[in-house]
Amino acid sequence: MQKRTLSFWEIWNMSFGFLGIQFGFALQNANTSRIFETLGASVEDIPILWIAAPVTGLVVQPIIGYFSDRTWTRLGRRRPYFLIGAILSSLALFVMPNSPSLWVAAGTLWIMDASINISMEPFRAFVGDNLPERQRTLGFSMQSFFIGIGAVVGSLLPYMFTNWFGVSNTAPEGIIPDSVKWSFYVGGVVFLLAVLWTVIKSREYSPAELAAFDKADKDLQTARVEIVxxxxxxxxxxxxxxxxxxxxxxxxxxxxxxxxxxxxxxxxxxxxxxxxxxxxxxxxxxxxxxxxxxxxxxxxLNMPRAMKQLAWVQFFSWFALFSMWIYTTQAVTGHVFGTHDTTSEVYNDAADWVTVMFTVYNGVAAAVAFLLPVLARRTSNKFTHMLALTAGGLGLISIYFLSDKIGLLMAMVGVGIAWASILSIPYAMLSGSLPSSKMGYYMGVFNFFIVIPQIVAATILGFLVKEFFNNEPVYALIIGGCAMILSGILTLRVQTQRKINISEQ
Incomplete structure (x- = not known):
């Protein structure tokens, strides 16, 4: 037995939900530091307030993966989790910009991130479940495309509401601007509708069918023989x-x-x-x-070898991304435009420009999503990923030397290339090593190496910026750029193979 080759539009439908997920995720990434700072958080306190997101993912993702591997309902195996997470995420997106105090915003971020993880984690396993191996790179690239599109619009929304529709981007001290509030409301609606599209338009193989596919896969059968x-x-x-x-x-x-x-x-x-x-x-x-x-x-403890090697690649690349998400607003407003006054027009215009910067890197990611697999076929996944990560690292480092808006957008081009690769190539390198019975779980555990570097970044970057860099957040971006280049170099040592150590069956 072999899995059916899916049409382009079938892959489109099964990936469409990621449009909504990334819509919400982009609003969170681009605006959470702004919300925290508006509600009174100091620069050195912002990383610890962000800790909710990675800690939640660390707990939620393997649990959701484990149970989704063992779920079968009228909606299928993964789709119930898509839907539940979407409903909870949409509600959190409506609450977040109306937080009356800093601790309420931090708590809402915790709930929001847990809900996003409930929807997002099974989507990676969804590709492994439904697509034959020859189509998985396309499947993950399709997800990257929707991630890019969703993030472009989500990141740009506050800027659009202010400059296109005249919605105010300033507010009294301690109040979230209306442009941010309306962006989150739209995000909540889009999140739910996009996930509903995938739930309604997609189908799943039953556990019995997936077991039969694994049984017919001689490589996985060989891998299962090696019991620790x-x-x-x-x-x-x-x-x-x-x-x-x-x-x-x-x-x-x-x-x-x-x-x-x-x-x-x-x-x-x-x-x-x-x-x-x-x-x-x-x-x-x-x-x-x-x-x-x-x-x-x-x-x-018993992860596939390729997964252990990719862990280091993921660690340093996501450490870099988290440094960018935490500190770009503060680096641009303070280092480039010279203000930390959250009530000033200069600050809020600069903060809005950060959303444009995030729009550019996500737009570039969407544009190159289908080009990276072409380059990978001509060279290799490892070389392509290394090249992309190096471009991203150089883009982050260059922000220190820039002094104008256009230059900041050019820096984000490199970050966008890296982002497209991060969202697809590591998963394509890994998915062939995983049996369907553990696909959801191991995809959840693989996300540990997204979450752990975020915890590290949130715990040490504030310390480094305060103790060594005189509270200048731009240096956190330089550290992140160096980490991303290192992750590209580490990619070259990954040895992908279909060998799985299983301690107990």
């Missing part, structure tokens, strides 16, 4: 977990004794918690206790 020795694997899990907990405890003590910024605790306390979970699960496995909790934690 359980006793050895349990010992490794205990050792890794104990080491993580000890390292986290020692570094946390060092932070306390030296009175470093409290945000650093989040990263290393998280390491302690992860280590303790590994230790607990290793002991449960010794007692032959097997449930969703033990499977979720254990399979993190």
């Amino acid at each position: 020795d359980k006793t050895k694997n349990i010992k490794l899990q205990f050792t890794v977990g104990l080491s993580m907990a000890i390292i986290g405890a020692l570094v946390s003590a060092y932070i306390y004794l030296n009175n470093y910024t409290k945000e650093l605790y989040i990263l290393f306390v998280g390491l302690i918690v992860a280590g303790i979970l590994f230790v607990i699960v290793s002991q449960l496995r010794k007692r032959e206790i097997r449930n969703g909790f033990t499977i979720i934690v254990t399979d993190m």
Whole structure:
């Protein structure tokens, strides 16, 4: 048995929901720092307020992936999660710009990001489920196209409302401008309608059909033969977990004794918690206790080799992206235009221009989404990804040297090329190594390497900017640019192969 080759429009329909998801995600990325700062957050506090998003993804994505692998309803396997996440996300988008205080906005961001993750995580597995391997690069590129289009319009909305429809982009101190409010309202409606289109227009293979496809796949059958020795694997899990907990405890003590910024605790306390979970699960496995909790934690240890190598690529590229999302507004308003007064016209015009910059990089991503697979066929996925990430890194670094609006837009061209590649090529490199029975789960775990660098960025960038760069956020963008170039170099060492270590079946 082989999966049916889908038409262009069938792939279009199954990817269309990403238009709405990215519409909401772009509004969040481009405007959250502005909302926080308007509600009274200082520059050094903004990264820690952003921590809600990656922490939520870290928890939600593998759980949603695990359960979506095991779901089958009248709506299918993945589509129920698309719909539930879309409804919750739309509601959060209506609430966010009406937050009466900073803590309400931070809490709403937490809810919004959890809801977006519920919709977004199964979409990656959706491509692996429905498309034969020869069409997966096209499938992920189609998602990248809709991500680009959704982000272009979503990022541009505040600017459009102000300059096209005369909606005010200024407001009294502590009040979110009307241009931002109406952008979020439109985003909530578009999010829900786009996801509904995919839910209604797409179909899914049943679990029995997917199992039959895997059974007919000789490569995956060969991969399944290699079962990790359980006793050895349990010992490794205990050792890794104990080491993580000890390292986290020692570094946390060092932070306390030296009175470093409290945000650093989040990263290393998280390491302690992860280590303790590994230790607990290793002991449960010794007692032959097997449930969703033990499977979720254990399979993190036994990732495919390509996934482990791609983890470093994802880590540094998403660290760079998160530095951009957190600090571009502050870098442009302060370093390029010379103001931090959130009530001034200069500040708000500069902040609006950041939404245009984000529009450009997303527009470039949409434009090149279908060109990257062509380059990859002529060279390789690894070379294409390296080239794209290098362009993005140079674009971020160049912001330090720019002093005009047009130059800032040109810097975003490189970022857009990198963004298109980040959204498609790593998933295409990975998907062929995953069995359908674990597709959702491993796609969720793969997103750890999107989430963890965001937590790292949120915990250390504020510290670095404050302690070493005199509260000048533009230096965070330089750090991010260097990280993105490093991720491109690391891509060259990835060895994609269809070999899966499975500790327990």
